[in-house]
Amino acid sequence: MLRVLIAEDEDIIRKGLVYTTDWLSMDCVVVAEAANGQEGLEKILECRPDVVIADICMPFLDGIEMIKRAAETVHFKSILLTSYADFEYARRAIDARVCEYLLKPVDEDQLAEIMRKLGEEIASSRQVEKVMEQAELDGGNMNLEYFMQLDLSENQYVSRAIGQIRERFGEKLSIESISEEMGVSASYLSRKFKEVTGQTFLDFLNKYRVQQAIVMLNAQKYRISEISEACGFTDYKHFCAVFKKYTLKSPTKFVKGV
Template sequence: MYKVVIIDDEPIIVRGLEKTVKWESLGCVVAGTAGDGLEGLEVIRREKPDILISDISMPNMDGLSMIAALKSEFPDMEVTILTGFRDFDYAREAIRLGVCRFLLKPSKMEELDEALAAMLSNLKSNPAVIKHLLEDEAAEKEEENTEEVLDSAASSFIVKNALAYIEENYKERLKLADVADNVYVSQWHLSKLLNKYTGQNFSEILNNVRMEQAKTLLRNPSLRIGDIAEEVGFLDMAHFSRVFKKQVGISANEYRNTVLGSDK
């Protein structure tokens, strides 16, 4: 039996899909439902469904980021979006990220039937899904598919958003968990993606951003180095100094003197 998860912030739609569709005759079972995106992510990670039917216009949720997260972390999962959000460019991007069907509310039953038929056809022709159904090898399957997952359009989308979030929030006490939550993937998965696409881990990326900002601020002779350290997110001056010298090759004070001297 293929497992299905339904996510929508309108309970009547969730109940309607649960009761109206003859899931058993399709070889499916509704494994879980959720009323918002964050709860939905928890259900998906717990149940690891084969099929997802979800709205993407929900409170406190970036729909495209959620799609990218799901398709990157669960590449074999078939996704149909059911939404009232009418935007062609948005729909096109969702499909590029791996969505099977993008249906506008209110959708006709025929449209949903066609979407289900398409998703089931894709699942039945996917060797990884067939293997998963025949054998309980989820852990091995995840490892085998790592390279494929990391090279997807969805993964690239996630990394772009993660780097943008780091650029915008480098002054805060930023942790990998904060960035992962923002792009809707697990810390483990985001760490893999960052290493694959940038060749650096989270700490290296964050420190690079902070040091570039520090070098810019050091050009202002009126700013004390301690103030600059705090401005770029370091609470400990000694820690800032160690990181700066490791990244740049000279101390912050030497860098300032070199730069200011060359500007004269």
């Protein structure tokens, strides 16, 4: 069941969402509500919800700034309530990694569809986290989220390289090709990447590819060979070897849950 927090300064709208929406049918429960952005921030940190639904314009902190600050500490999906078709709001929301938008008044069918989608994403993420945690307990090191979300302002080359991994993991990617695009030497980028992340570029890339492969395996829509190719592995056997290296299971055993 998803834990939902609603931050909305208009009392009638907030109460309407909390008390008249059929949350149980969406497999959700409202764990907290807030009447302004500052209260919302405090309750997010306290309750650690799975999904935050927030109005854009609120006293003390607007919805986007509230989400940005809270996301530094808590992982959650976010939905913005808005009556505005304003590019500046959209740009700031992209920076804050807002997941979805809902126009007021809220359409419950649309809300239900969004919650279904977010629920699937959260379930998949939790499965990835579980596999990563188990791999770490057994001697691996799969936790990349810290670096994926880090603002590496001290070394923009490393930050850009991590961004390339996130966006292009399914392509043929190498430290040499990325360093050439940046106009720096491969040896410099390789050294800085290891200094910041504690891992080589190839190790980081392969771990991220395995994480994405787990998401696709959980979807149960693709053959393992298709996932191998989609995640940037040109050789199926190599994909299986890399997958087992970091998860301690072959892709086939992972699918079977053994």
